Amino acid sequence: DAGVIQSPRHEVTEMGQEVTLRCKPISGHDYLFWYRQTMMRGLELLIYFNNNVPIDDSGMPEDRFSAKMPNASFSTLKIQPSEPRDSAVYFCASSLDLWAQQYFGPGTRLTVT
Amino acid sequence: TQLLEQSPQFLSIQEGENLTVYCNSSSVFSSLQWYRQEPGEGPVLLVTVVTGGEVKKLKRLTFQFGDARKDSSLHITAAQPGDTGLYLCAGAELVGSQGNLIFGKGTKLSVKP
Numbered sequence: 001d002a003g004v005i006q007s008p009r010h011e012v013t014e015m016g017q018e019v020t021l022r023c024k025p026i027s028g029h030d031y032l033f034w035y036r037q038t039m040m041r042g043l044e045l046l047i048y049f050n051n052n053v054p055i056d057d058s059g060m061p062e063d064r065f066s067a068k069m070p071n072a073s074f075s076t077l078k079i080q081p082s083e084p085r086d087s088a089v090y091f092c093a094s095s096l097d098l099w100a101q102q103y104f105g106p107g108t109r110l111t112v113t
Numbered sequence: 114t115q116l117l118e119q120s121p122q123f124l125s126i127q128e129g130e131n132l133t134v135y136c137n138s139s140s141v142f143s144s145l146q147w148y149r150q151e152p153g154e155g156p157v158l159l160v161t162v163v164t165g166g167e168v169k170k171l172k173r174l175t176f177q178f179g180d181a182r183k184d185s186s187l188h189i190t191a192a193q194p195g196d197t198g199l200y201l202c203a204g205a206e207l208v209g210s211q212g213n214l215i216f217g218k219g220t221k222l223s224v225k226p
Contacts, residue, residue: 004155033213042218043156043201056213091155098212099144099205104155 004105006092012111018080021108024073025094033102034067034077035091043091049075050098082112117204117217125223129191134220136202137184143205145185146214147176150199192224 005024013019025032033048047057052069060067064083069075079086089109093102118137126132136145144163148156160169162178162185169176173196175188189196199221203214 035216043216045213045216048213093155099214101146101158101161102156102214104157106153107155 004092004094004103006090006105006108008108009106010109010111012113013082014113015083016081017112018078019082019086019110019112021077021090021092021110023075023077023092023105025075025092026103027073029094029096029103031095031098031100031102032069032075033093033095034075035093035104036088037091037107038088046077079110082110084112086110087112117202117215119200119202119217119220121220122218123221123223125225126192128193128224128226130224131188131190132192132222133186133188134200134222135184135186136204136217138204139183141182143182143207145178145182145205146203147185147187148201148203150201150219151197156199156201189222192222194224194226197222197224 007022030051034046035043036046037043046059047067048055049069065079067077089107091104091107093104095102120135144161146161147159149159150156160171160176162176165180165182167178173190177186199219201216201219203216206212206215
């Protein structure tokens with residue numbers, strides 16, 4: 001398996017633009033997680049899905065953030081409109097079970113100017 | 114939500130030295146995971162500890178889970194430049210019928226040759 005795949009690896013956009021981050025989890029993993037990592041706040045869980053259903057989105061900062069998982073092999077995290085404070089590295093991870101090892105993708109480094 | 118405090122935040126040592134990093138919480142976790150993250154990559158699981166007092170060894174790395182399952186430590190013997198990275202601990206938290214992994218902010222380790 002190729003592992004968790006994320007795209008793009010880097011994204012630079014202007015404030016106010018819509019940003020869409022993409023993730024392909026490891027096949028057979030029932031759980032998918034979206035995280036945001038910054039120096040100040042560390043690794044923060046934004047939302048996670050179980051069998052394509054959002055279970056806990058309490059970490060989503062505000063209404064500008066939305067996440068979908070239309071099928072078992074694809075998820076998106078959308079920010080609209082983007083703001084400079086959204087600049088961070090966004091990770092997608094998947095796992096077989098909620099408490100099992102999480103396999104992280106390489107991340108998307110987002111810069112909003 | 115439980116918080117995980119990691120210390121020290123930064124650590125810079127010479128090759129061959131020993132070191133210990135800590136992960137502490139005021140609450141109990143059902144299990145605890147340690148990850149290592151290298152620059153430009155996602156975190157990778159090193160070990161999971163489940164039982165209070167448990168000790169696990171991974172070559173030169175020794176992991177211990179506190180008796181009360183509130184804290185954990187990672188000891189590295191004879192550190193090597195390849196050990197450089199961000200070490201993250203993550204505690205499994207149950208909230209009602211849901212739960213997730215809570216990550217600490219990490220210890221950034223630099224081992225100089």
